[in-house]
Amino acid sequence: MLLLNYSEAKxxxxxxxxxxxxxxxxxFRLQVNQNNFRQAINPLSSLVYTKSELNNAQxxxxxxxxxxSGFSFNFMFGGFGIDFRxxxxxxxxxxxxxxxxxxLKLNIVGNKLCFEAYYDRxxxxxxxxxxxxFSPLPNFDSQISSSHWGLSMRLITNASRFSYKAAxxxxxFQKKSAATFLVWFGTEQNQLLRPQGLFVDTTVKSYxxxxxxxxxxxxxxxFVLPGFAxxxxxxxxxxxxxxxxxxxxxxNKQYTDTAVFRKVNLPFMSKARGxxxxxxxxxxxxxxxxxDYTRSTFQTLKxxxxxxxxxxxxxxxxxxxxxxxxxxxxxxxxxxxxxNRRA
Numbered sequence: 001m002l003l004l005n006y007s008e009a010k011x012x013x014x015x016x017x018x019x020x021x022x023x024x025x026x027x028f029r030l031q032v033n034q035n036n037f038r039q040a041i042n043p044l045s046s047l048v049y050t051k052s053e054l055n056n057a058q059x060x061x062x063x064x065x066x067x068x069s070g071f072s073f074n075f076m077f078g079g080f081g082i083d084f085r086x087x088x089x090x091x092x093x094x095x096x097x098x099x100x101x102x103x104l105k106l107n108i109v110g111n112k113l114c115f116e117a118y119y120d121r122x123x124x125x126x127x128x129x130x131x132x133x134f135s136p137l138p139n140f141d142s143q144i145s146s147s148h149w150g151l152s153m154r155l156i157t158n159a160s161r162f163s164y165k166a167a168x169x170x171x172x173f174q175k176k177s178a179a180t181f182l183v184w185f186g187t188e189q190n191q192l193l194r195p196q197g198l199f200v201d202t203t204v205k206s207y208x209x210x211x212x213x214x215x216x217x218x219x220x221x222x223f224v225l226p227g228f229a230x231x232x233x234x235x236x237x238x239x240x241x242x243x244x245x246x247x248x249x250x251x252n253k254q255y256t257d258t259a260v261f262r263k264v265n266l267p268f269m270s271k272a273r274g275x276x277x278x279x280x281x282x283x284x285x286x287x288x289x290x291x292d293y294t295r296s297t298f299q300t301l302k303x304x305x306x307x308x309x310x311x312x313x314x315x316x317x318x319x320x321x322x323x324x325x326x327x328x329x330x331x332x333x334x335x336x337x338x339x340n341r342r343a
Contacts, residue, residue, distance in 0.1 A: 018161040020173035022319040027171075029072045033083065033288075033311025035103060037122055037146055038062040039192055040133045040304045041217065043207045044297065057207035058131045059199065061144055061192060063099035063122045066091035067311070097140050100124050109169065112159040116186075119149040120307070129201045133304055141200050145193050148307065152186025156229075167231040167240035168275055170284045170315065174238060179230035184244050184271065185223060190294070190305050192217045211301065216255035219296060219303065223248035223269055238286075241274045252298055263298035277313075285314045 042058035043049075049057075067090065070083035083103050092098060100123035108115040125144040126137035156164055158180035166174035192198065193216045199205045205212045227244030247266045254261040270293050277286015289310040296303045 015160045018174065018176045018178055019163045019166065020175055020321060022172070022321040024171065025318040025320060027073065027315060027317040027319075029313055029315035031070045031083075031311050031313035032067050033070060033309060033313075034065065034067050035083070035101065035120070035309040036063045036065050036099075036307070037120075037148070038133055038304075038306040039146065039190070041192075041198070042131075042302055043209070043211075043300060044302050045300050046207065046209060049207055054207060055131050056129075057204040058129070059127060059201060059204055060130055060133060060135065060137060061125055061127050061146065062137045063101070063125050063146070064096055064137070064140075065099045065101050065122075068101065097124060097142075099126075107169070109165050109171070111163075112156050114154040114156070114164055116153070117149075117151050120147065122146045127200055129204055133306065139201075141194070143194050143196055144198075144200070147191045147193075148189065150186060150188030152184060152188070155183045155185075157181045157183075162229065162231065164229070166279065167229065167238070168242075168273060168288075170277075170279050170286075173279060174231050174233050177230070177232045179228065182227045182229055182242065182244070184225040184227055184246075185248075187220065187222045189218065189220045191219070209300070211254060211256065211261070213256040213258070214254060215257065216253075217303065218253045218255070219250055219267075219294075219305075220252075221248055221250040221267060221269070221294070225269060225271060227271075229273075236278050236280050238279055239276045242272065244271045245269070250296055252296065254301070263301075265296055265298040267294050267296040269294045281319065283314070283316055285312075287312050 038060065039062070040058055040060045043054045046054060068083050102119070102121045104119045106117040123145045124142045125146065127139050127141055127144060128135060128137045154164070156162060158178065162178040162180040163172045163174050166172040194200060195215055198214045198217065199208065199212065208214065223246055225244035225246035227242055229240070229242035231238055231240040247269055250265050250267045252263040252265065254263070272291045275286055275288045278284060287310070290308065292307045294305045
């Protein structure tokens with residue numbers, strides 16, 4: 001995971017009774033987390049098979065990635081970090097083959113606007129013919145890969161009282177509980193690939209008719225997700241959460257050995273973020289969870305994509321607290337009044 005945090009001084013002024021800003025001289029953070037994906041595809045129409053038979057032809061794909069570790073350094077205007085796995089036996093009690101994983105992320109965060117770019121890649125995954133998206137996946141295949149990337153921006157409506165950086169990045173202090181409506185919009189792409197054919201379980205191939213030779217499914221969505229976020233604080237303790245639901249045009253490409261089928265649909269999309277912990281001046285720690293879900297339906301095929309990341313973190317920092325523009329103006333006003341009284 002690669003992080004870069006930046007705050008523009010000219011953005012909306014924050015209420016000092018709700019938000020306390022600081023300049024970061026050094027910020028070092030360790031975390032242990034788990035990041036996995038699930039994706040299911042199943043046929044929707046057929047001249048031969050019943051709806052029940054089509055549902056039973058669902059094929060699920062997913063990763064097996066025991067807990068990995070990560071660290072990051074954050075400075076006054078930016079930072080960097082990385083997630084990694086020590087060995088395949090790290091928290092791997094069953095000694096199963098482990099998914100190859102990469103996670104890169106870039107954030108530029110101001111008071112009212114937050115920009116984000118990310119890239120995830122999963123190689124060496126698992127599969128199962130099952131109509132339940134979350135069933136255990138016992139079958140390993142080294143050729144199944146899944147990749148995901150996105151570019152997005154969040155607009156925060158109550159930025160004067162709610163700090164996104166305090167809630168989910170711990171780079172400011174939220175002094176009082178606050179909430180806000182948000183709008184998350186951008187683009188993201190999910191791709192599922194197996195060069196020898198996605199129907200590694202050959203018993204389902206006949207149900208997919210003209211897609212029996214499907215090797216790659218690529219889905220590019222342009223979305224708008226209205227949402228709500230809140231941060232409940234008590235002294236240094238906090239609980240922050242945000243939920244988004246929406247949609248937008250999704251452009252699908254279904255690749256076979258001989259053709260490419262193009263479809264457009266409006267998927268159901270939802271995203272949720274949560275964090276609970278202690279945001280101290282020198283040490284901060286807590287747990288976090290991120291969940292993304294997309295359900296797409298287009299003529300002959302349905303796809304469900306689910307990604308989750310959760311873990312614990314511990315950070316240490318050296319900071320210098322700063323004053324907002326309103327606080328500085330108030331100090332100048334009081335100094336001017338004192339001079340007038342002496343005169």
